[in-house]
Amino acid sequence: MLDLFADAEPWHEPLAPGALILRRFALACAPELMHDIGQVAALSPFRQMVTPGGYTMSVAMTNCGALGWTTDARGYLYSPLDPLTHAHWPPMPQAFAQLCQAAATAAGYPDFQPDACLINRYGIGAKLSLHQDKDEADLRAPIVSVSLGLPAVFQFGGLHRNDPLQRLLLEHGDVVVWGGPSRLFYHGIQPLKAGHHPLTGDCRYNLTFRQAANNE
Template sequence: MTDLFAKLAVEPSRESMAEGATLLRGFALSLEGQILPGLRSVIAEAPFRHMVTPGGYTMSVAMTNCGAAGWVTDRSGYRYDRLDPESGKPWPPLPSSFLDLAIAAATEAGYPDFRPDACLINRYEPGARLSLHQDKDERDFSHPIVSVSLGLPATFQFGGPNRTDPIRKYALRHGDVVVWGGPSRLFYHGVTELKDGEHETLGRMRINLTFRRAR
């Protein structure tokens, strides 16, 4: 971790979003060369798929996972599972670059004890969106969420503990990292419909890495 923190020694541009929630502009850029190969290795083992909600809705965002547990949804409900339901095998392990980035970002945002055991990977293509929701399938809400944006820019919505609370919008770009926990851990959040475009590295898509402590 010493070498990693040396790479991230420059003070990042940061924005306070709410008590316990911080936007770290460009925090992941210096590790892009390590993150993208790790991403490709995970996708090769556990390809993206469009999951179905308990209500029968096919999600516009394609998903996969890595780590000790993966977040899944189907007609039986939302949950974490040790096995990939499509292959019956354990999810790929967290690449070391993923783990290092998540720990460094959490530490920078004031959560030095965070050690994720799960990473949900979302692929947004133009037209995809993620409606307002809470991350509440984890066992212990004392751990923060670390969310890394890669590829096309997106508009992130961040509200409050109730669905009807006012929504603030943040433009997220390639390399930005959002960390929220403590008083804002269960705040509603989402992503508006992704606009078309072409990212120089990832093409016509946005990738989001969301790190959690699931168990």
């Protein structure tokens, strides 16, 4: 399919108070990001985590940075160690950190200092149910989320699970940043539709940068 916007400059799309989409913001560095994802996964492989309720997530995950998001029988938590390898999570690649800083600054959060990056891999049919990102120690820090590969429908609601949802198509290179009044808004990804992307094949990848520890 011909992409009419292949050469378009990045642009900002307001989403909610404190939230916006930076369209195509990560397009130029996407090949380097995908290379670095492979490097991280070679040390801490992708896995489908099991929730405390016993549900196996359809999305495969790994992490990089000082802390990584994971689950165990007690609930959701951040840990410096990968429970699969019992080693520290791989360090955050420089390209990840640079993109995150640029995106956060463009969105109005220049002081964002992420210490965790959750890497999600979506196969066909994989989804992420509506949820809040609330396991972090300091909820004043924003979330920076980078989309790579196949397009997906992003659901963005409000502070309550039953609030009206916006449904927006996220494409390769798009970055969503939310914080401030919308920091705890419910969000999710609808089941990934079949397709092929020249860089990622039949998958979508997502990088979610967070400040998990309280830096004060």
